[in-house]
Amino acid sequence: MKQDTIHINGLSIGYHSKSSTKLVAKDIHSTIYSGELTCLLGANGVGKSTLLRTLSAFQPKLGGEILVLGKDIDAYSDKELSTTIGVVLTDKCEIRNMSVRELVGMGRSPYTGFWGKLSKDDKRIVEESIALVRIGELASRMVHTLSDGERQKVMIAKALAQETPIIYLDEPTAFLDFPSKVEIMQLLHHLTRQTNKTIFMSTHDLELALQISDKIWLMDKANGISTGTPEDLALSGHLSNFFARKGIVFDKETGLFRIDNQFSRQVRLVGHGQKYAMVRKALQRNGILANREVESNIWIETGDLKTSGFIIHETSGSTYTPLTIEELLAYFDIEKS
Amino acid sequence: MRHSNTLWMLAIIAAIFVLIFLNLVLGSVSIPLQSVWHIIWNSGDEPITWQNIIWKSRLPQALTALVAGAGLSISGLQMQTVFRNPLAGPSVLGISSGASMGVAFVVLLSGSLGGVALSKLGFMGEIALSIAAVIGSLSVMALIVYVSQKVKGNVTLLIIGVMIGYVANAVIGVLKFFSVEEDIRAYVIWGLGSFARVSGNQMMLFVFLMTILIPLSFLLIKTMNLMLLGDSYARNLGLNIKQARLLVITSAGVLTAIVTAYCGPIIFLGLAVPHLCRAIFQTSDHRILMPAVLFVGAALALICNLIARMPGFEGALPVNSVTALVGAPVVASVLFRKRKNELNE
Missing domain, CATH: 3.40.50.300 (P-loop containing nucleotide triphosphate hydrolases)
Structure with missing residues (x-):
């Protein structure tokens, strides 16, 4: 009452x-x-x-x-x-x-x-x-x-x-x-x-x-x-x-605040669930905008919790499978330089 | 109250009785135990000199020490609570400096201006000293109370109090500079503190005043408990902070002023006894602490008086030296041991 x-x-x-x-x-x-x-x-x-x-x-x-x-x-x-x-x-x-x-x-x-x-x-x-x-x-x-x-x-x-x-x-x-x-x-x-x-x-x-x-x-x-x-x-x-x-944006989708990152590049990200969200978050922190809508030559498949690791599809058609997000980030770091 | 607290309290009260008796028995003139007993109960024919020593010297001294110790300790506890500062004590607000200033005016100026050394005036001189000390300390206290209603923070008030103390000491310094040596000596001796100065009728008045004032200070127990929480919480629980501060400072100030007037500025007891009691009783509750500091303060003062009068010293040892020399190691060791226990928990 x-x-x-x-x-x-x-x-x-x-x-x-x-x-x-x-x-x-x-x-x-x-x-x-x-x-x-x-x-x-x-x-x-x-x-x-x-x-x-x-x-x-x-x-x-x-x-x-x-x-x-x-x-x-x-x-x-x-x-x-x-x-x-x-x-x-x-x-x-x-x-x-x-x-x-x-x-x-x-x-x-x-x-x-x-x-x-x-x-x-x-x-x-x-x-x-x-x-x-x-x-x-x-x-x-x-x-x-x-x-x-x-x-x-x-x-x-x-x-x-x-x-x-x-x-x-x-x-x-x-x-x-x-x-x-x-x-x-x-x-x-x-x-x-x-x-x-x-x-x-x-x-x-x-x-x-x-x-x-x-x-x-x-x-x-x-x-x-x-x-x-x-x-x-x-x-x-x-x-x-x-x-x-500057630096804070209100994310209308989640109803929460997040830190606004400046993106230097975009990567297509395919997947769903927790793994998708985590990869997206990690890449965002490193200045890479990653989601389903983005078009890019190189793309990442996250799979779900049942599959192990992540799959990166390179432009040449070959794939690389990092087991952790740390490895995944390292890959993008190397590629950058 | 916890069971162990009751036991402690009873033990301390018992100790006080023993200490009073020891104060009557021990002294530079040795009087047999049995004779002391007879004199107290007014039986048997003991030499008149012995009777005089017991009734006119040792008993007044013991009673003076008892109430002075109790009063100073309560005053110290009140100061520590109102300022929420463990280093606060009766002397912190310049109240005892005020008393010293009053005494300095009388002792030092009577020689330089009046042409009479006060030390030669005897009993009248004693009364003049007491009155001067009360006037000096109460006027400083009035100033502090006035300031306490004007300033908000406790720390500001504390600093102002300390400053007033410095001013008083500076005035004393100037007075000393212009005084004759004999008077300075008299003043210095007053400053060493003594439970022996109060005699006869004066002692009656002193004890009478203190037996009225000490119970009055107990009326502030709930107020002081609330003050422990800090101003905002205390106010939220319905306490009128300004009024509470006024009452507690006045109570502590008057107690200090009167003890200082009769015994000189006794240092250390007022600061140390509250700490000792918190360590023994493991509480901040003033319902336990107030009676505790009263009894422990009285007991400690009696011990100090006893030591100051030990055979061999011939009553020459100043009380202030004893309170600090005996008390400081005791308190330090108690606090130290307690801190170690806390760490081990």
């Missing part, structure tokens, strides 16, 4: 200082829904963090309106906010001598009494949060002995223990290796389905965001913010415009 949890009307964000006001972005209109993973994409310095900080009330907005669950964000007290919005940040928090369970327990702070002692209910919620993020085996470990990815999961568990309907994450995957990135993103996606929370995160991981998130916010200096499902944004051309830079 989707609900529009956050409404943004004509929002301007930036920084006030004594002498001047630095406007980072203005006229932002948008909505964030519950039960969805929304990803905020944009180049460095475009104001993603400022937007997130403004939405979490860490800094005042310059103008416009943010409605959180139908109520203006300025009308919330610190205490109410702490039970409405949970955050996970990029920076590693340097905590020593604190166990994972204790740290997740800190998420209960808005609900605990004067001394911060956890009640039975609090403890149950902590264990549930740990289970949701699937870090049960880490629960007794000290936080400073964890890897970056594990630590981020702990912070997500903390946000879950906070029991807020909304969770903001500021580049939670920034310092993680690829498998951890995927794991965190899938976890977040899974959580939106399982808990119907509103999860909004900023990220630089285009590919993952396009594959996993329900909604994308593209933030750009020139065009402001455009929002939609990744697929709609692809169809409308927003995505390709957005990342229209």
Whole structure:
């Protein structure tokens, strides 16, 4: 059951200082829904963090309106906010001598009494949060002995223990290796389905965001913010415009980005399936455009996974059969020189 | 609390009682154990000089060491938490330099301007010193608190604090330059720190103040736990950062100011005890750390006082030398051993 949890009307964000006001972005209109993973994409310095900080009330907005669950964000007290919005940040928090369970327990702070002692209910919620993020085996470990990815999961568990309907994450995957990135993103996606929370995160991981998130916010200096499902944004051309830079092309067929290579020659490639795709990819990287449509004197037959090796049909009619793609590339290298 | 933690805590409390007793028994004048026991329970006829030594010298000294050690250690823990810096301690924000400056003004100027060497004033001089130290440290603290509300980063605040300390020391240097030798000596001796200076009524007031202030600092336990997470996370969990910083710095500052006023700038304890406790109790939870630093700080101060008064030294050994000489190797070895264990895990 989707609900529009956050409404943004004509929002301007930036920084006030004594002498001047630095406007980072203005006229932002948008909505964030519950039960969805929304990803905020944009180049460095475009104001993603400022937007997130403004939405979490860490800094005042310059103008416009943010409605959180139908109520203006300025009308919330610190205490109410702490039970409405949970955050996970990029920076590693340097905590020593604190166990994972204790740290997740800190998420209960808005609900605990004067001394911060956890009640039975609090403890149950902590264990549930740990289970949701699937870090049960880490629960007794000290936080400073964890890897970056594990630590981020702990912070997500903390946000879950906070029991807020909304969770903001500021580049939670920034310092993680690829498998951890995927794991965190899938976890977040899974959580939106399982808990119907509103999860909004900023990220630089285009590919993952396009594959996993329900909604994308593209933030750009020139065009402001455009929002939609990744697929709609692809169809409308927003995505390709957005990342229209030298060296990156948006491949409309796959809906993903790839690096734009300058091709020095073309080779006809015959085959299908995985082997076809791999040969195509390897040749592309080496500046050779290879596919079925190309006409060339020399052509490559990839066969399928049942046949071994690849067959290169030379102009003279003779054939050469490299066993690996490495050998195949070596052949084209020699031929070139 | 873990089972082993409770045991540790009980052991340390027991050690404190033993140490207080040792502080009463050991000293440059040897009083038999049995007589000490009689004097404490006011039974038997022990020589009046012995009674005076116990009641007017050794007991006040032990109590002073106890509360001073506890106060400085709590102050150190609070500073380390609020600045999230393991090198922070009571002296880091220039608060003890402020106290020194106050004392320097009184000691050094009274000679040069008033024509009376303060060291000759006796009891009145002592009170003047305490008041000067409190005024000096609290005014530096007020400045720091004011700055803490203006600047955002903790590191900036820390640097400003250190700068204020330098300014205070520079002022002291200038004062010293224009002072007579006798006063400089008096000032230097104050600067070495001592638990023995506080006597009689002053000790009562000191202990009274500390027994009010130390429990007050315990009210900040949840606040300090949240501060461990860093400003952003703490704020998100509903903590008012500015107010929290104000309260914790004020608490730490007042504790340091009062201890420094009575005992001189005692170094090392405030920095080392929190580290020692984290190593022993393996936690950052202030619900355990606060009582832990209180007890360990008190015990360590009593040990240092004992050593400073060992027969042979005739009470001549300055407390500051002892705290550092005894404490530094102990703390270093504990931390070193802990680090090795961590690596072996």
